[in-house]
Amino acid sequence: MLNPCDSAFVTGLAESLPDGTLSAPEPRHLEEPRGRWQGQAGALARPRTTDEVARIVRACAAARVGIVAWGGGTGLVGGQTMAQGPAPLLLSLERMTALRGIWPEENAMVVEAGMVLADVQAAAAGVDRLFPLSLASEGSCRIGGNLAANAGGTAVLRYGNARDLCLGLEAVLPDGTVFNGLTRLRKDNAGYDLRHLLIGSEGTLGVITAASLKLFPRPAAQVVAMLAVPSPSAALDLLALVGQRVAGLVSAFELIHRMGFDFLAETMPELRAPFDPLPDWLVLLELELPAGLEPEATMAGLYDGGAEAGLVSDGVIATSEAQAAALWHLREAIPLANRKIxxxxxxxxxxxxxxxxxxxxxxxxxxxxxxxxxxxxxxxxxxxxxxxxxxxxxxxxxxxxxxxxxxxxxxxxxxxxxxxxxxxxxxGVGRLKVGDLARYGDPGKLAAMRAIKVALDPHGIMNPGAVLVSGI
Incomplete structure (x- = not known):
């Protein structure tokens, strides 16, 4: 049974933390983007160091007070919003934004969990490297939350999910122990890989405080096109054709139904669709090319091959960075239009x-x-x-x-x-899909997940009610 984060607990906790660490939560900390839940919290903690996070977690474990970790608040399944039960402590990593180190010769960097994803990308670009995780919310989501949810985004086809971009983690476990796993090694088979257990656990097994991330050489060129296809089946055939011709160079292959553009016209009429009339189905294709390949010619060759095979009926190839950004902006605006509808x-x-x-x-x-x-x-x-x-x-x-x-x-x-x-x-699962996981999850997997949860978090203080049904 959990206890609420009440005034007595907050007063006692404040004695072990620097002034200004604890406060009342702001409305932005208790909302989620789709407006399905209104959260609650007895207090907001904004630590500046891993040691402070550990102190907070130890106090919550001793008092059996629930902890909900808060990154950028952009999650779409309610994992950061606890609406029911004893009021938890909301733990925000937004003050932990340091770049602890970057090694371009190793294609690696270490950042704290509160760093905004766009800032991670910028730090990599500053040493002529690429951190390829890319999301519509990258200007506000934070890398710790990205890892906790195993975020995907638009570049998974080439680079993988957040899990595939992480070499090591530092995290505070449910008893307040600090897991020091910030390795930059590419090979390390020394026992269980706690990194992969924590990634995707949505704050239910610990609080990620820092991460060692993979970097990549920046491509010599990028090219983007939006192509009209007759059907989803044709889009899949086009994906196979593109893969055969430019294997390993496709960084994004997005399918878009015309309803998305209808919603943009309804909610954001200032955005212009690239086709008139609009086809029923479109593909947004992005290539990242090495030196020696001419971007527009490479994309034009793919267009011609798709047209000859009856897979493409029209297309727009971006001839500048501004045109490429405009095509991507249309794709990334669709979720915003969805929320307005x-x-x-x-x-x-x-x-x-x-x-x-x-x-x-x-x-x-x-x-x-x-x-x-x-x-x-x-x-x-x-x-x-x-x-x-x-x-x-x-x-x-x-x-x-x-x-x-x-x-x-x-x-x-x-x-x-x-x-x-x-x-x-x-x-992810968050709170929205707890019932779905119970309904569709493999029984063996669910039993193992519950056993892990009980072993690491016996009092159930970490993100109560998320991922697994409460009452472990």
Whole structure:
């Protein structure tokens, strides 16, 4: 049984911390981007050092007070927002933003968990290196939260998820022990890899305080194109064609349905679509090229090959950085338009690539008995991750469909599961999908997860109610 973070606990904790570390949380700390939950917290802690984090965690463990770690507040599954239960302590890493070291000759850097992702990218660029994790929220999300959620983003096809970009971690475990695992080694088979246990655990097994990250040589050139394709199946064939011709050089391959552009026209009319009339399906393709390949000619050759195969009917190739940024801005604005429209149910799913066309065809038919909806389907086709989101018909609000929201989600997630997919592709489980994990998770995996949770966090103080059902 957890205890609340009450005034008596806060007063005692303050005695062991520098002045200004504890305060009342601001509204931004208790909200989540989609407006589904309003969080609570007895106090906000903003430590400046790992030692201070350890002191805070030890005090919470002794008093059995829950801890919710807060990064940039950009999570989309409620992992940073605890709405029910005894008020927790909110632990923000936003003051821990130091670049502890960078070794371009090793393609490695060590940063503290509160560093904003865009600042991580900039630090790498400052020594002519690339940190390739790229998200729409990179101007506000923080690297500790990215690792805690195993964030994906647009470059997974070439570089992998956040997990694949991390060499080592420093973290505070649930009893206040500091795990000093900031290795820069590429090979280290000395026992269990706690790094990979903590990455993706969403703050339920410890608090990440710093990370050793992989860097990469900066590409000599980049080129971006938006291509019209006749169908999702054609898009997959185009992905295979591109992979054959420029193997290892594709950094992004995004599928976009025209509904995304309809939403942009409805909510952000200042943004201009690149085609008129708009095709039903589009692909946003980005290549990162070594020296010796001419960017526009390389992309034009891919366009010609796709057109000859009947996979591409039109296209726009960016001829400048500004044009490339404009094409990416259209893609990254779609989630913002979604929030303005207001989704009935949002689905962050992944599927085997060959199952994607069938899913896109079948899924809308499952919703017909439940009402009239609009579907906005877009996402990272190259790695099988779709954002398949359901919206009310134009002129209606999502609140009109509150009675069927759960049924919409269940029907779509049941289909995803039946096709061998995942209902938690890149956003994580948080609190939103705790029931889904229990419904679709492998029993053996769930039993092992519970055993790990009990072993590391016997009192259940770390992010209570996230990932696994409370009451371990």
């Amino acid at each position: 207001g989704a009935v149910s949002s689905h962050d799913i992944s599927l085997p690539l060959s199952a994607i066309p069938g899913f896109i065809e079948q899924a809308p038919r499952l919703l017909t008995p439940l009402g009239e909806f609009r579907v906005n389907c877009f996402g990272h086709l190259g790695d099988g991750n779709l954002h398949w989101n359901v919206f009310p018909a134009k002129g209606h609000s999502r609140s009109e469909h509150d009675a069927v929201r759960d049924e919409v989600k269940t029907r779509i997630h049941d289909l995803v599961h039946s096709l061998g997919g995942s209902v938690a592709a890149e956003h």
